């Protein structure tokens with residue numbers, strides 16, 4: 001039985017990047033980045049092509065080493081862990097790759113079974129039960145015996161998600177989960193990742209260009225600009241942010257700028273939200289005064 005629901009979510013499964021730097025030759029790609037991937041939330045890393053999102057994600061999962069600074073998982077220093085320690089921690093990480101990265105010669109069921117065969121001590125019966133549970137959760141039970149070549153791109157992503165969650169990870173990393181998908185299928189994938197994150201109290205990190213994802217799923221957003229963290233907030237803050245670089249990136253077209261204004265007006269109609277916004281603005285100006 002899981003007792004996760006009894007734990008205060010914000011204290012668990014947090015990932016912290018502390019002053020991380022990464023260069024290739026004399027090109028500095030990550031320039032002293034400090035950021036937090038918040039526990040139990042869908043954390044998005046956004047930014048223009050080449051701003052360092054993928055390098056940052058690779059550093060977080062240990063596919064690349066940082067040159068300076070460190071990465072902490074729930075207060076455990078990942079950067080300093082030895083091979084055995086990292087292996088142990090990696091069991092708690094699920095990954096959804098951009099290409100879905102399924103094994104072409106294996107059925108959907110066998111693909112989802114793969115991490116269990118690698119890392120789980122359960123019996124075949126228990127493992128099969130878990131695979132079917134996960135396939136059911138992503139609405140793919142009927143496709144269990146199919147090969148990847150026989151299913152659509154959106155279905156492949158769902159198989160990838162089922163495989164990523166089969167070991168019940170605490171952390172889920174998704175590299176551009178909507179690439180190559182139509183807008184409607186993208187929404188289904190976003191919704192699924194969001195639901196699973198909240199159901200399982202995972203800390204999810206998504207690297208994305210998709211503005212729908214930003215607006216619908218961004219519990220916490222880190223905006224990268226030329227290797228630095230330019231802005232951090234959530235999908236409501238983004239609507240009112242005055243950060244020019246962020247606004248130029250997110251609301252790049254006339255259409256999106258109009259959509260932003262409409263969303264602002266909608267949000268102001270909500271009395272509770274208005275009160276909260278007022279309080280936040282006042283707290284902000286108090287902090288500013290204190291700093292002056």
Ligand SMILES: Nc1ncnc2c1ncn2[C@@H]1O[C@H](COP(=O)(O)OP(=O)(O)OP(=O)(O)O)[C@@H](O)[C@H]1O
Pocket residue numbers: 024029047048049050051052053054055056
């Ligand atoms: N292994 C590597 N060797 C040398 N340079 C690299 C390497 N990996 C990434 N880079 C460089 O680091 C920079 C940032 O790359 P990164 O892939 O993190 O960008 P990104 O923000 O994820 O872009 P995109 O949205 O297009 O995927 C790029 O200029 C890239 O060429």
